[in-house]
Every structure is written in structure tokens, then in C-alpha cells.
Amino acid sequence: MQSSLSFLSVAKPLSVSSPVRIKCSLFTAPSTTDPNSMAASGPKWAQKTITLPPQRRGCHLITPKIMKEIGQDLSGFNCGLAHLFLQHTSASLTINENYDSDVRTDTETFLNRIVPEGASAPWRHTLEGPDDMPAHIKSSMFGCQLSIPITNGKLNMGTWQGIWLCEHRDEPTARKVVVTLNGI
Amino acid sequence: MQSSLSFLSVAKPLSVSSPVRIKCSLFTAPSTTDPNSMAASGPKWAQKTITLPPQRRGCHLITPKIMKEIGQDLSGFNCGLAHLFLQHTSASLTINENYDSDVRTDTETFLNRIVPEGASAPWRHTLEGPDDMPAHIKSSMFGCQLSIPITNGKLNMGTWQGIWLCEHRDEPTARKVVVTLNGI
Amino acid sequence: MQSSLSFLSVAKPLSVSSPVRIKCSLFTAPSTTDPNSMAASGPKWAQKTITLPPQRRGCHLITPKIMKEIGQDLSGFNCGLAHLFLQHTSASLTINENYDSDVRTDTETFLNRIVPEGASAPWRHTLEGPDDMPAHIKSSMFGCQLSIPITNGKLNMGTWQGIWLCEHRDEPTARKVVVTLNGI
Numbered sequence: 231m232q233s234s235l236s237f238l239s240v241a242k243p244l245s246v247s248s249p250v251r252i253k254c255s256l257f258t259a260p261s262t263t264d265p266n267s268m269a270a271s272g273p274k275w276a277q278k279t280i281t282l283p284p285q286r287r288g289c290h291l292i293t294p295k296i297m298k299e300i301g302q303d304l305s306g307f308n309c310g311l312a313h314l315f316l317q318h319t320s321a322s323l324t325i326n327e328n329y330d331s332d333v334r335t336d337t338e339t340f341l342n343r344i345v346p347e348g349a350s351a352p353w354r355h356t357l358e359g360p361d362d363m364p365a366h367i368k369s370s371m372f373g374c375q376l377s378i379p380i381t382n383g384k385l386n387m388g389t390w391q392g393i394w395l396c397e398h399r400d401e402p403t404a405r406k407v408v409v410t411l412n413g414i
Numbered sequence: 415m416q417s418s419l420s421f422l423s424v425a426k427p428l429s430v431s432s433p434v435r436i437k438c439s440l441f442t443a444p445s446t447t448d449p450n451s452m453a454a455s456g457p458k459w460a461q462k463t464i465t466l467p468p469q470r471r472g473c474h475l476i477t478p479k480i481m482k483e484i485g486q487d488l489s490g491f492n493c494g495l496a497h498l499f500l501q502h503t504s505a506s507l508t509i510n511e512n513y514d515s516d517v518r519t520d521t522e523t524f525l526n527r528i529v530p531e532g533a534s535a536p537w538r539h540t541l542e543g544p545d546d547m548p549a550h551i552k553s554s555m556f557g558c559q560l561s562i563p564i565t566n567g568k569l570n571m572g573t574w575q576g577i578w579l580c581e582h583r584d585e586p587t588a589r590k591v592v593v594t595l596n597g598i
Numbered sequence: 599m600q601s602s603l604s605f606l607s608v609a610k611p612l613s614v615s616s617p618v619r620i621k622c623s624l625f626t627a628p629s630t631t632d633p634n635s636m637a638a639s640g641p642k643w644a645q646k647t648i649t650l651p652p653q654r655r656g657c658h659l660i661t662p663k664i665m666k667e668i669g670q671d672l673s674g675f676n677c678g679l680a681h682l683f684l685q686h687t688s689a690s691l692t693i694n695e696n697y698d699s700d701v702r703t704d705t706e707t708f709l710n711r712i713v714p715e716g717a718s719a720p721w722r723h724t725l726e727g728p729d730d731m732p733a734h735i736k737s738s739m740f741g742c743q744l745s746i747p748i749t750n751g752k753l754n755m756g757t758w759q760g761i762w763l764c765e766h767r768d769e770p771t772a773r774k775v776v777v778t779l780n781g782i
Contacts, residue, residue, distance in 0.1 A: 273457050273641055275493045275598050277565060309643045311681055311778055313495055315563050317572030319511045324738040327687045332723035333734050339720055340713065340735050345524065352523055355516035366517050367524050370508040370556050372738050374575075377561060377745060379683050379776045381645060386776050388685030391742075408563045408570050410495055412596070412780070414643050457641055459677045459782050461749060497679055499747050501756030503695045529708065536707055539700035550701050551708050554692040554740050558759075561745060592747045592754050594679055596780070 274310075276303050276411040279317075282395060284402030287361070289326075289334035293392040297385075300409055305383040310413015312385060315375045317406045320365035320399050322372035328392025341368050341398070365398030372396055380413050458494075460487050460595040466579060468586030471545070473510075473518035477576045481569075484593055489567040494597015496569060499559045501590045504549035504583050506556035512576025525552050525582070549582030556580055564597050642678075644671050644779040647685075650763060652770030655729070657694075657702035661760045665753075668777055673751040678781015680753060683743045685774045688733035688767050690740035696760025709736050709766070733766030740764055748781050 280299045282292060296314070297304075304312065316323045327333040345364040346352065353363040376393065379386040395405060464483045466476060480498070481488075488496065500507045511517040529548040530536065537547040560577065563570040579589060648667045650660060664682070665672075672680065684691045695701040713732040714720065721731040744761065747754040763773060 273643075275457075277493045277563060309645050309778070311780070313561055313563065315561070315570070317570075317575065319509070319572070319574050325687070325742050326738050327734055330723055330725075332721075333731065336721045336723050336731050337735055337738065343714075343720075344528065344712065346527075352527075353516075353520045355514055355520050357514075363517065363520050366511055367521055370510050370521065370578075373557065373741065374509050375561055377681055377683070377743055379645060379681065379778045381776070386683070386685075388687070388774070390687050391685065394738075406572070408565070410493070410563045412495070459641075461677045461747060497745055497747065499745070499754070501754075501759065503693070503756070503758050528712065530711075536711075537700075537704045539698055539704050541698075547701065547704050550695055551705055554694050554705065554762075557741065558693050559745055590756070592749070594677070594747045596679070 273414055274306065274412070276300075276306075276409075278303075278409050280407045280409055282405045282407060284404050285395065285397050286402055287397050287400050288338045289324075289394050289396045291328055291331075291334065291392045292395045293328060296393055296407075296409070300411065303411060304380060304385065307380045307383060307411060307413040310380040310411060312378045312380055313375065313410040313412075314378070314393065315408040315410070316395070317408060318374065319369050320362060321405055322369045322374055322396045322398065323376050323407070324372040324394050324396060325376060325378075325387065325391050326394055327390055329390060334394065337396075341371070341396070345371075359400070361398070361400045368396065368398045380411070457598055458490065458596070460490075462487075462593050464591045464593055466589045466591060468588050469579065469581050470586055471581050471584050472522045473508075473578050473580045475512055475515075475518065475576045476579045477512060480577055480591075480593070484595065487595060488564060488569065491564045491567060491595060491597040494564040494595060496562045496564055497559065497594040497596075498562070498577070499592040499594070500579070501592060502558065503553050504546060505589055506553045506558055506580045506582065507560050507591070508556040508578050508580060509560060509562075509571065509575050510578055511574055513574060518578065521580075525555070525580070529555075543584070545582070545584045552580065552582045564595070641782050642674060642780070644674075646671075646777050648775045648777055650773045650775060652772050653763065653765050654770055655765050655768050656706045657692075657762050657764045659696055659699075659702065659760045660763045661696060664761055664775075664777070668779065671779060672748060672753065675748045675751060675779060675781040677750075678748040678779060680746045680748055681743065681778040681780075682746070682761070683776040683778070684763070685776060686742065687737050688730060689773055690737045690742055690764045690766065691744050691775070692740040692762050692764060693744060693746075693755065693759050694762055695758055697758060702762065705764070709739070709764070713739075727768070729766070729768045736764065736766045748779070 278299065282295060314323055345367050347364045348360045355363045462483065466479060498507055529551050531548045532544045539547045646667065650663060682691055694705065713735050715732045716728045723731045
């Protein structure tokens with residue numbers, strides 16, 4: 231383990247022309263300083279803020295919206311991670327079934343059953359409306375951020391997985407997602 | 415904050431004095447092998463273990479404590495991710511409202527309603543006290559780790575977002591968070 | 599998609615022979631282009647899809663299975679992050695107690711209490727069996743992905759933390775986890 235007050239950090243250049251797959255072990259790059267290959271294959275960072283249009287309270291499949299915004303950029307990564315960060319506290323991001331919309335309806339039903347709202351609710355935070363405090367709780371239950379592996383220029387999700395935006399407020403508002411891509 | 419339709423991206427080694435934004439495509443650095451510019455602008459990793467002082471059972475806003483520990487280091491990143499990892503199984507990390515403390519009180523109320531504790535609880539794991547098994551469940555409900563985008567040297571959270579430590583045990587203990595910064 | 603037993607990874611040149619720890623500030627590498635030292639310590643990406651054997655409904659400690667697959671590769675990282683991504687929507691990944699198996703049993707008890715199943719359940723999505731919709735909900739409650747810090751070649755989890763696979767379906771099936779390692 232590391233000591234409790236130390237920082238470890240390193241900056242570095244790159245020297246390989248393309249990634250290589252080998253079984254269960256790490257590839258060590260041949261030594262070269264060709265600047266062209268560097269520029270072509272170096273570790274890349276990309277970051278973008280996507281604004282999603284207002285959507286009604288409930289769970290929504292947003293994979294197509296996200297892919298429309300980042301699909302072209304993903305193609306530049308052979309291996310990496312895509313991070314999605316929702317900049318709000320009354321909505322959430324989760325990964326779940328991408329096929330039957332009943333799954334999204336039932337998930338919204340569950341959330342509304344589990345988190346009391348209105349007269350029966352014990353909340354102190356009520357100034358922003360009866361749906362606001364339940365929205366905050368649901369946001370922490372499902373979370374506001376996701377990391378998804380990138381493999382060969384695509385999000386490497388399972389066949390039935392999709393990205394959901396869960397809107398927990400009654401009043402639809404635009405939602406911002408900061409997407410950060412990192413990889414090679 | 416960054417504009418809503420721009421991409422920030424860099425391939426390494428880097429040879430410009432500041433990052434460049436171009437719309438929806440990856441920036442490729444001009445080719446140079448000037449080691450100074452490389453060292454100055456290459457991908458960086460930083461890791462630190464932060465010890466948070468004991469806090470009473472409930473939800474606590476810890477953004478200021480975290481920023482005090484990593485704020486200076488964040489300033490060295492134009493684009494990246496900050497990862498926070500709580501090394502415990504009876505507390506949690508989540509992102510939620512940073513303004514009205516009632517939201518934190520209500521969230522604690524919710525957690526205590528949803529997870530049975532004491533005589534009415536069906537738990538087999540009781541040796542560590544009646545609050546221990548509920549604490550483990552709450553820890554998995556909210557999670558013990560977060561990734562937050564870094565943009566222009568700052569955590570790129572929404573206006574109302576803050577980092578919460580949720581302490582689920584009755585007996586306050588110090589909690590350790592491993593912070594890992596990665597970016598350019 | 600990638601094959602289930604292959605690793606994709608690249609090492610980048612580094613201008614120092616080994617990382618350096620300094621208190622609360624970022625280390626800038628001295629300028630040198632010695633390719634040997636570079637190849638030895640550059641930033642690396644590794645990615646692998648692990649297939650976990652079918653397991654009964656409930657929570658299972660899978661740290662040993664994961665370490666058997668990636669332990670050797672982890673040893674090549676001084677500092678970084680390990681990302682685990684479960685490619686399914688009816689199971690989940692979480693970090694919790696690694697010692698007393700009663701904690702896993704009690705967590706399964708909680709999940710079954712909190713998510714209605716069978717005759718009493720309000721679900722519309724029932725074609726895949728009474729346990730399917732509850733499984734989807736549990737998957738979003740606990741999540742399908744985790745990032746864990748890597749420090750000195752090991753997963754830097756707390757003493758009592760372990761990685762759990764929570765199987766939410768009655769019918770055991772093999773589960774795939776995409777593991778992505780990134781660091782120096």
C-alpha cells in the first residue's frame with residue numbers, strides 16, 4: 231500500500247505505430263521515436279458536453295442519442311473507456327435492457343413505489359415540489375455516471391444493454407452529460 | 415466550463431502550449447520530439463490516499479475536504495478524470511445536492527426506512543452490531559466509487575452537485591478514500 | 599467484439615526509469631529519450647473479456663476468480679485503474695464485505711424483499727419469467743460496472759472489500775466481464 235500523504239505521477243511520450251493483441255500479457259512497444267507514428271497512435275483524450283432534450287419523467291433509452299454525438303470519435307479508439315457524467319442531481323444514468331420498453335416502464339414503477347412522494351412522505355426538503363426530494367434519492371440509487379469499455383472503435387456493451395437516462399422530475403428539462411473518452 | 419458542442423482532445427507527445435478545441439473530432443498534435451514540451455504536456459497519473467475524519471451516521475458533503483487535498487493537483491490537468499474510491503464496506507460515496515442540508519437528512523431518513531434494522535430485521539450477520547448489516551446493504555446501494563470529469567483544471571460537476579460521504583455506522587470512524595487523477 | 603481470451607495492450611515510452619513519489623504535487627519526467635527505460639514504464643492499456651461460470655441466484659465473492667485472470671497483468675502497473683464491466687442486465691457487480699458469507703446471504707434477502715416478484719408484482723415485463731423484471735431492477739440498483747485503483751501492482755481495495763457478482767436470475771448462466779486496465 232502507499233503512504234497516506236504521497237502522490238504518484240508521471241508524464242510520458244509514445245512510440246508505437248499500432249496496438250497489438252497478445253494472449254494474457256502486456257505488449258511492450260518497440261522503441262522508436264518516429265513522431266508521425268506517435269501522433270497517430272498516442273493515448274487520446276476527448277471530452278464533450280452533450281445536451282439532451284427535455285424528456286418526461288421516466289426511464290429513456292438514450293444510446294442512439296449518445297452514439298450520434300460520439301460515434302465518429304469512438305472510431306478513433308482501439309481500446310479505452312468512455313465515461314458519461316450527468317451534471318444533475320434529480321435524474322440518473324444507468325445501463326439496462328435496450329429492447330422491451332416495458333422494462334423501462336416497470337423500473338419507473340419500482341422507483342415510485344420505493345421512494346415515498348407527496349402527503350405520505352417524511353421529507354423536510356419540499357420547497358422545490360413534492361417530486362424533488364424523491365428525485366434526489368433516485369439519483370443516488372442509480373447514480374449519475376457510467377464508464378463503458380471501448381473496443382475496436384465501439385462501446386463494448388452486451389447485446390441487450392443500453393444507456394438509460396432516468397428523468398425523476400415531473401417538469402422536463404434539458405440535461406447535460408459530460409462525455410470523456412480515453413484510450414489508444 | 416466548456417461549450418456544449420466542442421471536443422477537447424490531444425494525442426501525445428504534445429507540442430502546443432495549450433489544448434485546442436475542435437468540433438467533434440480528435441486533435442492530432444503536430445509532430446515534434448521536443449522533450450520539454452512532452453514532459454510538460456504528456457498524460458499524467460496522480461494517486462493519493464485521503465483520510466477523512468470520523469463523522470456521525472448520516473450523509474455529509476465532503477467536496478471542500480476533497481478539494482483541499484487535490485485542488486492544486488487538479489490544476490495541472492486540462493482534460494481528464496478524477497476517481498474516488500472509498501476503502502470501506504459500511505459507508506458510501508455518492509454525488510448529490512450541495513446546497514440544502516435537508517436533502518442529506520432526508521436521504522438518511524430514506525436509507526433507514528428502506529433497510530430494516532434491529533429487532534424487525536431478518537439479518538444473519540449481527541455479530542458486529544445491529545447497524546452493521548444495514549450499513550453493508552446501503553454501501554452497495556449507493557456504491558463506494560465515483561469518477562468525475564476534469565475540465566480546465568477543475569472537477570466538471572453541475573452547479574448543484576457535490577460529493578457526499580454517507581456514513582452508515584453508528585460509531586464514527588476515520589474513512590480512507592483513494593483518489594486517482596489521470597489526464598493531460 | 600474481441601475474443602474471450604485475448605488482451606489488447608500497448609506500452610508507451612517513458613523518460614524515467616521508474617515512477618517517483620512526491621508529496622501532493624505532480625511529477626514531471628526529466629527529459630530523455632532512452633527507449634529502454636521508456637518501454638519499461640510507459641502508460642499501458644490492457645483489456646480482456648472474462649467468462650464467469652454459471653452461479654446460482656445470490657451474491658458471490660469473485661475476487662479470486664478475477665485475480666486469477668488479471669493478477670499477473672496487474673503486476674505491470676505501478677499506478678492506474680482497473681475497470682470491470684458486466685455485459686448483462688439481470689446481474690450486477692458490487693464491492694462489499696469479503697469475509698462473512700452471511701453478508702452476501704443477507705444482501706440477497708434484502709434485494710428479494712425490496713423488489714416485488716411473482717403474483718404480488720406490478721410488472722408488465724413478464725414474458726421472460728417472474729424473476730426477470732426484478733433482476734433488471736436489481737441490476738440498476740447495484741450497477742454493472744466498477745473502477746478500482748491499482749497501486750504497486752495490486753488492486754488497492756480496503757482490507758474487508760471484495761468484488762461481488764450478484765446473480766439475479768433463477769437459471770444460472772455464464773456471465774461475461776470486460777476488464778480494462780490502464781496505468782503506468
